[in-house]
Amino acid sequence: MHIHKYEKWWLVFGCATLVAFLVILAIGAFHNGTHPNEGKITVDYENVDSIKPFDNPGVHKVEGKEWDYEVVLVASAFSYNPNEIEVPLGSVVKFYATTRDVIHGFEIAQTNINMMLEPGYVSEYVAEMNKAGEYLIVCNEYCGTGHTYMYGTLKVVDENAQNN
Amino acid sequence: MHKTIDEYGKVEEKETALVEKEEKSPSMKQKLTASFIRVDGKDAKLAMAHMYVAFIALLLGGLAGLLQVLVRSGEFTLPLGIKIGYYQVLTVHGILLALILTTFFIMGFQIASISRTAGAFTNVQRKIGWTGFWLMLVGTAAAAAMVLLNKATVLYTFYAPLKAHWIFYLGLALVVVGSWLLCIMQILKYYRWKKENKGQTSPLLTYMAVVNSILWITCSLGVAVEVLFQLLPWSLGLVERVDILLSRTLFWYFGHALVYFWLLPAYMAWYVVVPKVIGGHIFSDALARLSFILFLLFSFPVGIHHQLTEPGIEGFWKFVQVVLTFFVVIPSLMTAFSLFATFEMRGRELGGKGVLGWFKNLPWGDARFLVPFIGMVAFIPGGAGGIVNASYQMNQLVHNTIWVTGHFHLTVATAVALTFFGVAFWLIPHLTGRTLTPKLNYLGNVSGILWGIGMLIMSLSMHLAGLLGAPRRSEYSTYGGAEMAYDWIPYQIAQAVGGTILFIAILVIMYIVVQLIWFAPKGEEEFPVATVAPGAEKTPAILENFKIWGVILVALIVFAYTMPIIDIISNSPAGSKGFMPW
Known part of the structure; x- marks a missing residue:
């Protein structure tokens, strides 16, 4: 399957940005502990x-x-x-x-x-x-x-x- | 061509109009001289049946939308004569536009696309299709009756423990089952084609319609389980309680894939129809198919990103689904690249020079191009807003605020809707044996531009009010004179202005559609289907191997949902009884 040279650059750039973005979210969540509500207690x-x-x-x-x-x-x-x-x-x-x-x-x-x-x-x-x-x-x-x-x-x- | 003009009776005037158009849009010339492959007459009838329902839904749903923005501006109240409440109107708006307009239009468009590119359906297949259509219509009528009787004011997401009348749920179930029959009809046709054309690559539009049918069946299984096994027995009084979190998780397993079910038919038009309209070629058949497969795979293991602020679901699994959600960035970037590459290549072919000179050579006067193009432009901020929504922590700032409403009015209600209208402008006359006249084409452009302006105003003010905390799905309120709520009101007035412009656009569209169904001059309107550029490589056969993709799809769903569902079921509190607080 042929992928145009510019399209490769475009996808590599896009995916790299995406990875960087997700790493930042993950650091925020798992290192800094900024999780949204995930309450686990149940009540009647x-x-x-x-x-x-x-x-x-x-x-x-x-x-x-x-x-x-x-x-x-x-x-x-x-x-x-x-x-x-x-x-x-x-x-x-x-x-x-x-x-x-x-x-x-x-x-x-x-x-x-x-x-x-x-x-x-x-x-x-x-x-x-x-x-x-x-x-x-x-x-x-x-x-x-x-x-x-x-x-x-x-x-x-x-x-x-x-x-x- | 001449026949068309004769029927008008205004030969000279029309000829000038057409000549002008030919100069602006070279594709128009091809359009008027070539003879076209037509959708089979019987298939056209079935496709048109869907169009009638879709556009009636547009008019009524749009009217409901107009009432909502007017009420929420605080300047108007529903007339006393109308014994129908704000949330009832909101339920009508959501169901008619998000579920009925979309599903009926998509089924009609896909049936026509398959019939056009893979040949007519068999009688048996068509019978399955008609059965599906009638089931959907009966289901719609049943659900609508319950909403109008105020027995189902549960909005289009019908979250338990709000409990609607059982006929409402039964109606929804019929819509879903009917749509399955329509999907089965399409898949059967595809396999028949493959059998009759061994070793050949299937027509791209047919392939895309089949991928979307598979997507729809797979996603609606979630809501079918929710409705048939949870809500229907519960509303009938057979069981007393319902597991709330499970029902929501099943709903959103369906609900996010649903948005791709809306989007992929628009992509069919963007990848295959629009290139032909501008006189160009498909950028890459293989990449188009690959992007559809990626959308199929990444529609499913992601629904929990709608539940980020809910209790009872582990943060880790929410995060896993957030990561998987963002994988759709890849096919989205591929699509954006392909589209603009097609536009640029065509613009340069027509003599466009310089970095952006090709841009002005595109056929801006052609509604079949301009209207979907406005949709494409709206999809850029729409997608960017979606990234904010799915971004785990950031979701907390916007969750259930009117920002979200602003977001999906850019995506489904502009990118998808305008593309559908752009399609309807040639599809309906193609099916009814009439033509899109220059005047109707002009009105088509007017409707697209009005829609763009109205939505810019409405969606922007929704986004801004949402950032200031204004909740979605809420009647006008001053919240006890709170200062923060006071700041929302100017934005709500702006929403009413934008919404009114949108309703005017709907009236224009309805006028065009009525003309195209009953009054436009008889003739041949092209169903534009682009081909790949000469000398393109053959598409890898693996893209049509649905067994492989099916296995990967199931594996992804199992991976993303097994643990959360086990957690939900094993830690669940006693279920909820039903409430009808409206």
């Missing part, structure tokens, strides 16, 4: 309210872990509990989230916190709160008529600025 979605940690949704300060706060969140048609999350600037936060009914999205707009919440599964993500501000949390998976009423707020508060 019909009884989440009585199962730890979802029996106590909210923002919890923790000690001795790789993160400073845990946000435990339960989604249901059409709301989040808690609906408002407040954490200090610079803190590392671990999110645990699940749903009581259909599939919901948990997206904090303009950040890379973006997970699917599926019945029976706990979605998890660790993120550093490195930019102060008020972020909109939206459900980005169609969940029924009230889909767009499903939102919340994440406040990343610069405590030093407040004290001043």
Whole structure:
């Protein structure tokens, strides 16, 4: 099969770029540990309210872990509990989230916190709160008529600025 | 030619128009003087049956799209008389355009392509085809009825545990089974041709249609298993619960290959039809076949890249499928090279000089070239956006935002759709025994340019709003007055402007199609099929050895899916009951 000289160059160049690109993604994922949500814990979605940690949704300060706060969140048609999350600037936060009914999205707009919440599964993500501000949390998976009423707020508060 | 003009009754005017056209496009001259191989009359009837459904779907689906962009701009609400909700309209839009328009058009086009290049189908094959067509049509009607009755407002991805009426799932199953019969019809014809022409290379268009048929059967097996074994028994109440993650994984095993099922017929036109339209040759028969085989192989072990932000699937296996996803870069680069090489060679043949001088010699006034060409251009940013979507970590920034909607409106709704329209402009008159007149050709160009402008505005603003976090598949909302949501609104208004222009383009296209079916002057319209350049090497026989490719395909699927599926099943929580929150 004849392949034109320029086409060979074109393909070699393209494939080399591709390999470089994939290596960068792999370093990010496996060396720096930047995996998207891959939560492995399962729960009984019909009884989440009585199962730890979802029996106590909210923002919890923790000690001795790789993160400073845990946000435990339960989604249901059409709301989040808690609906408002407040954490200090610079803190590392671990999110645990699940749903009581259909599939919901948990997206904090303009950040890379973006997970699917599926019945029976706990979605998890660790993120550093490195930019102060008020972020909109939206459900980005169609969940029924009230889909767009499903939102919340994440406040990343610069405590030093407040004290001043 | 003269007969055509006589029927017009405006001899002089038309002759000038044609002469102008001949100067612009030398291929037009060939088109008007040669006598063409025609698609068999009975096959043409079957192909046309698909075209009617496809273009009705375009009009209704497009109307649904228009309503959506208007509502989401925040400036309009659905009129009170219409007792139909935003998500119902969205379901109609997705199903009619992504599933019905595409599947019907593709089957019609492939049947015509095979009949044109490998000869007429046998009566038995044609019967199988008609059975498939009617099954698909009945299925479509059943599913559509449930959507209109608000019993199936589950969008075109119908993710469980949203539970639609069982007739909706049954309708979808009929569409899939019907499409299998149509694919079997094509594959049977191919093997008959091979038997009758031992040792010869099959016609390229036939080969491509067969590869796409194999792709479709292989991919729709996933959604068939999901619908027949999970959703249908569940919606009938035979089983109480359904495994959500498994159903989604089966769906996306299907769902990503689906996009290549849309794309490959467009590639058929790009590789074989467009070169003939511009008066050139196929760049390389072997490379065209190789790229189709590579698309077939790399359509499948990749579906999990749609599930990167989901729980329950190991990051390692997500990453494996991300890597495999990017292998399609190779046939994509091959295709881009071939197309532009064909264009350049033809442009130079016509006297184009300098690095880019050949570019202006292409037949820009010919809708059969210009309209698909606009599609090709849209595919460049479309592909680039796709790289972002599939890039593991980067996916988190855009997943389920309206960026994704912007992405596939460039790929399927521009690159593929415009190519299909460009094909319809000659295929429909070819099948109905009419001609694409200069006036209709001109309107064809207008529709393509309108589409390009409308989509540029709509898709760009979707991409930008998506980067700012705006979710896809969402009604207009101010999200409690949140500042971030406020920033999305100007982009939503821009989407409405772009969407309105697109709807105008659809009206123009519908006008052309109606003319080409019933009113355009009778005559012969060419079904353009390019040949390889003289002196080209023979195509290696291995490219037609589907046993080998089949084994590799199965091996890739087994490799990419065995561990994730075992994980999903063995770690699965209790299944979900159904919900109808609409």
